[in-house]
Amino acid sequence: MSFFKRLFKGTDEKIPETKDRTLQNLRVGDFVTYDLADYEVAGKIHYNDGGYTWDAYQLSGNGKTLWLSVELDDELGVGIYEKIRIPGLEPGAKKVTHDGRTYYLDEEGRAYVKSEGRSENVHGKNVDYYDYADDLEEHFLSVEVWGGDVEVSYGYEIEEYEVTILAGS
Known part of the structure; x- marks a missing residue:
């Protein structure tokens, strides 16, 4: 037995392993940098529509x-989305106009x-979703209906390399 083990009575402090983080395995508590700003991964929603899955990570930072x-x-x-308001929006409409741009229903389920x-407040629930894209498929609207609440987000695609990840645990 080594001197240090005898001194500290043989207790070995285990350092937890951190798996390399990617955009596909981010965890709540991790940090990401996007567009020169730092964000904490504050929440995660994993969607499953009949076996087709995707994730949305709630990023909090810079107010x-x-x-x-x-x-x-x-x-x-990979896309970045921010919640917006579109008064009078009818989820599932074939086209939606927002901020001078027309979006067309692309997918729903x-x-x-x-x-x-x-x-965590939406864990175990079902959500109806409607995804819209503009003519060039560069700008998107995501409409989600949670019970009677309608949430709308505006987004655009980004490249994976634009996000830097720092594992929080």
């Missing part, structure tokens, strides 16, 4: 909240969600 959307279809799709962190 605002963003959502980082990550989905793996044929390739990894119902997903079961698992969530954690600040988003």
Whole structure:
């Protein structure tokens, strides 16, 4: 037995392993940098629509909240979204106009969600969702109906390399 083990009565402090973080395995408590600003991953929502899954991470920092959307279809799709208000919006409408741009219904469905962190209040619920894209598919609207509450977010695609990750645990 070494001198230090005898001195400290053989207690070995175990250092927890941290798996390399990617956009597909972020955890609540991790930190990310995007567009020269730092954010904490404050919540996570995992969506499942009949086996098709994607994640949304609630990012908190600089006095605002963003959502980082990550989905793996044929390739990894990453987007940044921010909640907005569109008075009178009818979820499921074939087209929506916002801020001088017209968006067309691209996809809709119902997903079961698992969530954690600040988003934990929706854990185990179903959400109806309606995804809209503009003509060039550069700008997007995400409409989610939680019971009677309608939430709308404006977003755009980003590249994976634009996000830097620092594991928090």
